[in-house]
Amino acid sequence: MARNIIEKIWDEHKVADLDDGSTLLYIDRVFLHERTGSIALKGLEASGRQVRNPEQVFCAMDHIVDTFPGRTDETVMPGGKAFITTTREAAHAAGITLFDLGDERQGIVHVVSPEQGIAYPGVTLVCPDSHTCTQGAVGALAWGIGSTEAEHAMATKTLVVRKPKTMRISFDGQLPPGVTAKDMILHLIGVHTAAGGVGYAIEFAGEAVRNLPMEARFTLCNMAVEFGAWTGLIAPDPNTFDYVRGRPYAPDEAHWEVARENWQSLVSDPGAVFDKEIRIDVADIVPQVTWGTSPQHTVGIDGQVPDPAMETDLNRRQLMQNALAYMELEPGMPMEGIPIEAAFIGSCTNSRLSDLRNAAAILKGRTVAAGVKAIVVPGSGLVKKAAEAEGLDKIFTAAGFEWRESGCSMCFFAGGENFGLETRVISSTNRNFENRQGPRTRTHIASPTTVAASAVAGELTDVRKLAAQ
Amino acid sequence: MMDKFTTLNSIAAPMRRLNIDTDIIIPSREMKRVSKKGLSEGLFAGWRYTTPGGREENPDFILNQAPYRDSQILLAGGNFGCGSSREHAVWALHEWGIRCIIAPSFGAIFQGNCVRNGILPVVLDDDIVQSMADHVTVNPAHNRIRVDLDSCTVTAPDGETYGFEIAAGDRRMLLEGLDAIAVTLQRDDEILEFQARDRLRRPWVYL
Numbered sequence: 001m002a003r004n005i006i007e008k009i010w011d012e013h014k015v016a017d018l019d020d021g022s023t024l025l026y027i028d029r030v031f032l033h034e035r036t037g038s039i040a041l042k043g044l045e046a047s048g049r050q051v052r053n054p055e056q057v058f059c060a061m062d063h064i065v066d067t068f069p070g071r072t073d074e075t076v077m078p079g080g081k082a083f084i085t086t087t088r089e090a091a092h093a094a095g096i097t098l099f100d101l102g103d104e105r106q107g108i109v110h111v112v113s114p115e116q117g118i119a120y121p122g123v124t125l126v127c128p129d130s131h132t133c134t135q136g137a138v139g140a141l142a143w144g145i146g147s148t149e150a151e152h153a154m155a156t157k158t159l160v161v162r163k164p165k166t167m168r169i170s171f172d173g174q175l176p177p178g179v180t181a182k183d184m185i186l187h188l189i190g191v192h193t194a195a196g197g198v199g200y201a202i203e204f205a206g207e208a209v210r211n212l213p214m215e216a217r218f219t220l221c222n223m224a225v226e227f228g229a230w231t232g233l234i235a236p237d238p239n240t241f242d243y244v245r246g247r248p249y250a251p252d253e254a255h256w257e258v259a260r261e262n263w264q265s266l267v268s269d270p271g272a273v274f275d276k277e278i279r280i281d282v283a284d285i286v287p288q289v290t291w292g293t294s295p296q297h298t299v300g301i302d303g304q305v306p307d308p309a310m311e312t313d314l315n316r317r318q319l320m321q322n323a324l325a326y327m328e329l330e331p332g333m334p335m336e337g338i339p340i341e342a343a344f345i346g347s348c349t350n351s352r353l354s355d356l357r358n359a360a361a362i363l364k365g366r367t368v369a370a371g372v373k374a375i376v377v378p379g380s381g382l383v384k385k386a387a388e389a390e391g392l393d394k395i396f397t398a399a400g401f402e403w404r405e406s407g408c409s410m411c412f413f414a415g416g417e418n419f420g421l422e423t424r425v426i427s428s429t430n431r432n433f434e435n436r437q438g439p440r441t442r443t444h445i446a447s448p449t450t451v452a453a454s455a456v457a458g459e460l461t462d463v464r465k466l467a468a469q
Numbered sequence: 470m471m472d473k474f475t476t477l478n479s480i481a482a483p484m485r486r487l488n489i490d491t492d493i494i495i496p497s498r499e500m501k502r503v504s505k506k507g508l509s510e511g512l513f514a515g516w517r518y519t520t521p522g523g524r525e526e527n528p529d530f531i532l533n534q535a536p537y538r539d540s541q542i543l544l545a546g547g548n549f550g551c552g553s554s555r556e557h558a559v560w561a562l563h564e565w566g567i568r569c570i571i572a573p574s575f576g577a578i579f580q581g582n583c584v585r586n587g588i589l590p591v592v593l594d595d596d597i598v599q600s601m602a603d604h605v606t607v608n609p610a611h612n613r614i615r616v617d618l619d620s621c622t623v624t625a626p627d628g629e630t631y632g633f634e635i636a637a638g639d640r641r642m643l644l645e646g647l648d649a650i651a652v653t654l655q656r657d658d659e660i661l662e663f664q665a666r667d668r669l670r671r672p673w674v675y676l
Contacts, residue, residue, distance in 0.1 A: 195488070
């Protein structure tokens with residue numbers, strides 16, 4: 001019987017069918033970070049249980065650590081040091097692999113894991129972090145869980161999971177110039193809402209997805225959770241195999257051919273059935289920027305702040321009104337030209353080498369507008385090193401950006417560093433939630449190139465105009 | 470050991486905004502210690518207090534108002550608990566006193582976290598939740614909602630009863646307050662057998 005890729009990976013990891021229709025699913029890899037992983041490790045310790053296969057459990061410091069040059073265990077976030085030291089002690093006691101401060105492999109979990117070859121086609125991988133779906137870009141079944149489930153996965157090598165419904169989203173056609181994977185996923189969420197994927201595992205497919213470079217595929221999958229999905233993935237192809245081969249924790253050369261042969265079967269069979277299909281013609285997509293407090297509040301940069309009065313769904317209308325009040329915007333305002341006070345490039349969505357290259361290409365020979373605070377945070381120490389090797393750091397700093405150490409940084413406000421009360425920020429991150437980046441901070445989400453172009457202009461800007469110059 | 474959930478008869482607080490995310494339920498800045506405890510003070514901090522980081526109550530926020538202060542049930546909007554995986558959202562709700570959340574849909578990770586911490590997530594149609602919210606608002610102290618996990622029913626203030634679905638495993642875990650790891654380890658032989666077979670089938674996965 002024809003199966004889709006999600007069903008294939010699911011079946012390959014099925015330990016037992018449980019009597020209530022759930023599955024006991026085998027978990028290949030667990031990844032932790034110091035924010036939620038610390039509690040999972042302590043919880044396991046307190047219950048007297050052990051990590052069953054510590055060689056298959058990894059941890060990175062990313063959420064709490066500072067990103068200033070010369071950082072230590074001390075943090076701007078009050079009490080942050082305890083998360084770092086607790087995680088370090090617990091990780092060592094449990095015998096798991098830790099990518100710690102001072103290690104060039106340290107960085108954001110969802111950047112580090114594929115970079116180290118820990119996530120690759122066909123594995124199941126869980127992490128107490130909602131953006132774990134990012135790693136589906138290599139053809140892994142990877143999803144976010146809570147700390148308690150992380151304990152379960154570490155202690156038993158399994159999780160009890162209800163099989164999600166499956167959805168295929170086909171992005172057809174060729175991406176127009178200036179349009180990125182970030183714009184594709186924001187467009188999807190804008191049209192189908194932040195709850196459009198609730199209950200589904202998603203395969204991203206179609207010509208435009210096939211043509212995306214690997215790093216852009218991570219961006220696409222990263223925001224599957226912002227669409228409400230359980231997770232998202234992309235079937236592995238020769239690009240994937242090239243990306244994975246030779247990475248430190250990837251299959252070694254002795255196993256390479258047999259692994260690749262197995263992975264080549266990880267595609268949806270012709271005639272495979274999905275519970276839902278969505279098709280999008282990417283020719284219709286323009287660079288996106290969010291105007292509200294949910295990722296579904298997105299619009300083309302050449303568009304206007306929408307009018308809640310035109311929304312027929314009363315719940316959605318109310319949400320739009322709340323969002324406009326929070327964002328201090330009026331219906332009908334053109335998005336282009338809204339003044340910004342800060343710009344941020346980074347996060348598990350958009351902090352990889354190609355993101356930095358693309359933003360630097362916009363910034364080269366230009367400077368950030370007066371009064372705009374601009375920060376760029378590479379996704380890992382290795383991304384930072386590679387960027388510096390090709391001089392990207394110099395382009396960013398010459399333009400007026402701060403060049404930081406890797407971490408989640410100001411993707412979220414944990415009580416420490418922030419952009420300031422009610423500051424308007426253009427950000428390459430994934431969440432424009434209320435207070436997400438600081439007290440009453442007003443976040444506009446966009447691609448790294450739109451962030452760079454807007455930083456230069458000091459206002460929300462159509463990157464296609466700058467790129468053409 | 471997790472709290473057991475059997476039945477509940479409580480004041481319910483309508484909080485019907487769409488997409489209430491876990492950043493709203495507990496802002497990251499309120500997660501101050503490596504602990505599951507002491508989080509209720511940070512619950513809905515961005516809405517509950519008048520200033521960011523402050524502790525002066527905002528009288529307009531529903532859970533600051535009598536009799537909603539005694540709510541053990543939330544009547545929520547769609548996609549409640551979306552966003553960050555932080556289990557702190559559930560720990561904070563539980564510590565504050567919430568035992569059941571009724572919504573048209575939930576963020577997947579949040580929903581799983583509820584079940585593992587003694588909070589019952591109930592999915593009902595949006596118009597049913599809205600109608601219950603309308604009844605409750607008329608007289609919240611009197612118009613209580615009854616939830617019965619034995620029969621998987623919710624009884625609205627007007628006496629109307631609605632059935633809901635929940636996975637049998639989740640239901641059992643809540644009813645009996647089970648430790649999920651202990652339950653799974655009853656199948657340890659099967660897990661070890663699977664691993665032994667898998668090691669031969671996919672040797673490259675085993676580091």
